[in-house]
Amino acid sequence: MKNWFFTTVTYVGILIAGIVIGCIWNNVPFFTLDPQINIADLVNLFVTIFIAVVVAKIFQYSLAIKTYMIEELGELVDLVKLTHKVIADAYSAGSFSSTDRDKLMFAFHSVELKLGSIETQMSAAFPKRSIPIMQSLMSSYLDYKNHLTGGEIMFSSFTQVSNTCYRDCSTQHSKIETAIKTTLQKVHKL
Amino acid sequence: MEIVEKIVIAKDFTDALGARYRTDGPWSGEQFLEDILQNKFDKAVQTGGILFIDLDGVFGYPSSFVSGSFGKLSLDKGADLLLKHIQFKSDDSPVRLYEVMFEIKNPKKKEKPVV
Numbered sequence: 503m504k505n506w507f508f509t510t511v512t513y514v515g516i517l518i519a520g521i522v523i524g525c526i527w528n529n530v531p532f533f534t535l536d537p538q539i540n541i542a543d544l545v546n547l548f549v550t551i552f553i554a555v556v557v558a559k560i561f562q563y564s565l566a567i568k569t570y571m572i573e574e575l576g577e578l579v580d581l582v583k584l585t586h587k588v589i590a591d592a593y594s595a596g597s598f599s600s601t602d603r604d605k606l607m608f609a610f611h612s613v614e615l616k617l618g619s620i621e622t623q624m625s626a627a628f629p630k631r632s633i634p635i636m637q638s639l640m641s642s643y644l645d646y647k648n649h650l651t652g653g654e655i656m657f658s659s660f661t662q663v664s665n666t667c668y669r670d671c672s673t674q675h676s677k678i679e680t681a682i683k684t685t686l687q688k689v690h691k692l
Numbered sequence: 693m694e695i696v697e698k699i700v701i702a703k704d705f706t707d708a709l710g711a712r713y714r715t716d717g718p719w720s721g722e723q724f725l726e727d728i729l730q731n732k733f734d735k736a737v738q739t740g741g742i743l744f745i746d747l748d749g750v751f752g753y754p755s756s757f758v759s760g761s762f763g764k765l766s767l768d769k770g771a772d773l774l775l776k777h778i779q780f781k782s783d784d785s786p787v788r789l790y791e792v793m794f795e796i797k798n799p800k801k802k803e804k805p806v807v
Contacts, residue, residue, distance in 0.1 A: 604708060604751060607708070607709075607752035607754065608751055608752065610752045611751060611752040611784075611785070614752070614785045614787040614788060615785055617787045618785050618786040618787045621786065621787070622786070640787070640790060643787075644755075647755055647791075648755040651752075651754035651755045651756060652754070652755035652756045652759065653756065656710065656711035656712075656716065656717075656754045656757075657716045657717055658710070658711075658716065658717025658718065659716075659717070
């Protein structure tokens with residue numbers, strides 16, 4: 503019953519709207535074509551408008567993608583900070599346990615998930631231009647990871663973060679942060 | 693080539709990998725290479741097949757583990773032979789796959805410390 507009522511109202515509504523539009527169309531001619539206008543000029547005008555709209559759309563799309571990728575790179579900076587935080591916390595506490603080692607590896611795992619996601623998105627949005635940018639970022643990341651997980655920190659005998667180790671880790675952290683922020687600038691320029 | 697050998701690292705070895713050498717602690721790259729990888733890789737090469745390695749389900753791959761296992765095998769046997777006979781799977785993280793492949797193609801020679 504209810505459905506029948508709404509269906510009837512919809513049909514009547516469409517009929518009334520059609521009558522109103524018909525009246526306006528016949529009696530209020532907002533646009534009339536001047537017979538003196540050259541048809542080629544008219545086509546030229548429409549083509550120009552069409553191109554402007556298409557270019558604007560492409561520009562808007564590219565800008566939206568870049569903004570999104572820049573946000574993703576910002577999140578990558580935050581995730582990389584978590585890897586350094588494990589070292590910084592252990593340095594403050596004066597001890598480094600196997601739990602800290604697991605935390606460090608898990609933090610790297612999270613970084614790699616984000617990095618993988620960024621790589622996939624970048625190659626989808628900018629297939630050719632993103633390759634050298636991502637290769638450079640990946641190389642910087644592997645250097646950073648190699649410094650933290652390629653040496654003594656992974657030894658089971660490593661139980662304390664020394665001053666030298668902490669200083670080295672801080673330097674490497676600064677380098678990877680700079681590399682990510684440089685990538686961010688490159689994405690801006692794409 | 694068909695898959696003749698298979699290693700699921702998280703199941704056949706551990707999900708918390710260690711460092712480079714046995715002397716560095718448990719679940720090292722050296723232990724993985726000598727106890728599992730070397731043997732299965734040789735079998736795959738002898739039969740002309742593929743060794744399938746599943747990298748998923750592990751809490752990250754320390755660079756020293758990757759270097760001590762895949763890097764060392766690449767130094768011993770040559771990157772081309774490894775790439776011909778090993779197929780990796782890493783659904784968890786494409787970066788992990790990139791890292792392992794990079795190590796195989798550019799293995800770093802490390803002198804084993806005298807204990």
